[in-house]
Amino acid sequence: MKIGKKLIPIILIAIVASCAFAKTGGTEPPQLSTSKNQSSMFVNDEGINPVVKVVRDVRESVVQIKVEAKVNVPAITNPFFDDPLFKYFFPEIPREMQRKITSMGSGFIYEFNPQTREAYIMTNNHVVEKGKEGTITVTLADKINYTAEVVGLDPSTDVAVIKIKVKEGEKVTIAPLGDSSKLEIGEWAIAIGNPFGDVGLDRTVTLGVISAIGRSNLNFGTNSPIYQDYIQTDAAINPGNSGGPLLNINGEVIGINSAITSTSGGNIGIGFAIPINLAKRVVEDLVATGKVTRAYIGILPQEITADLMEAFDLSEVSGVLVAKVEKDSPADKAGIQVGDVIIEFNGEKVPNVSKFRIAVATSKPGVQVPVKVIRNKDTLTLHITLDVYPEDKLASTEKSTKADTNAGITVVSIDSPYARQNNIKADRGVVVSAVAPDTPAARAGIQPGYIILKVGNTEVNSPEEYNAAMENAIKTMKEKSSNTIVLYVQDRSKNEQFVVLRFNS
Incomplete structure (x- = not known):
């Protein structure tokens, strides 16, 4: 370019x-002086730089995390190579290969149980997500290594918790x-x-x-x-x-x-x-x-702009406009209407759509919360009883009915509340709303928010079409004594690619 x-x-x-x-050369940035002549803003009442005090108190709570795992990656990505005729003439060509990965990251101990000697560590999902198929090694400040266990992962926020059991006498900083x-x-x-x-x-x-x-x-x-x-x-x-x-x-x-x-x-x-x-x-x-249960109210929120502020006679560019209300949703039952402007949720001001979504998602399902809205220049307070977010319901249903045969994927339509709430836009395919752990989809790296365009060579544009195509693909796979199915997907960066699902033999 x-x-x-x-x-x-x-x-x-x-x-x-x-x-x-790492390149360790170059000029070092200037350091804050700890001499007696330094500015008073850099010392506390004891004459100590407050940054130094923070480091003394907290630094040893930080751990190093090393993840080692083997992942299956496609050796070939053209679905033509899965054709039985091609396999007959070229049986020696590998369809999939294992690759060893090693990733490094950080974490910090935020809780310690002296009775069980268990130390809980916060980190990122993307640091330890492959650890379920491999080994997570945690190194403390004294260079002692421990093998960690995954407590729970949440790709939707990129938060994860792991834990280690430390030996007697080990110093633990929280x-x-x-x-x-x-x-x-x-x-x-x-x-x-x-x-x-x-x-x-x-x-x-x-x-x-x-x-x-x-x-x-x-x-x-x-x-x-x-x-x-x-x-x-x-x-x-x-x-x-x-x-x-x-x-x-x-x-x-x-x-x-x-x-x-x-x-x-x-x-x-x-x-x-x-x-x-x-x-x-x-x-x-x-x-x-081990998983996050999120709340749901069932509206399509829209960002307030300067033009909408003027049109709705609002005092500031703040709040969210209700563009749609799902029928029989918690919002519908509480009396929320299209055209309402939500300015407060559960006592907290709502500045924009992003903050609103997080406020709802991090609330507890089953709880009734006050929601303040502006409707036709009047301010009203309505009370909404929060429900469990549909992806959790769908995932639990899927797990109980199809976990032994399917790929571990729950899909919704491209015009579903899940797609709209998460700003997923597409003109074809189906949206992945949940992926069950330790399934072919999870091992292949499929994530919520992906769009499935094809199962094998069959285009899918509705959950019904996806389920039928997957059922047929599994049946065909068994008839051919195979254990792989190829999906054509679009990831959240809108990159289209083939993904191989490997089922246990």
């Missing part, structure tokens, strides 16, 4: 921190959790993590500020979480920092470092962390049940 007057696009990349080589709702832009931010894997830069400390809050609609490729409310910081974050803590000046965790914006793959001063308040709600469910 010619670089004339064109701008080089900034690429958003998730830090799936593979082991990489990182205290803060309150990310109280963050102010411009506050100090301290990041601790393990950049660039095994090169010996463990527990690196970087300092910056909170650059922005509430960042959403960011595209990190196939690792893009559905629910986004990122803290932006200029504290240096590099590959390998994923899962490490972002701390305030009081030494409290305010976020989980997760991703960067970069033109080169390294830090340029734009990093993102998951707010700890969002993570707390997810972690609570992961520890209790």
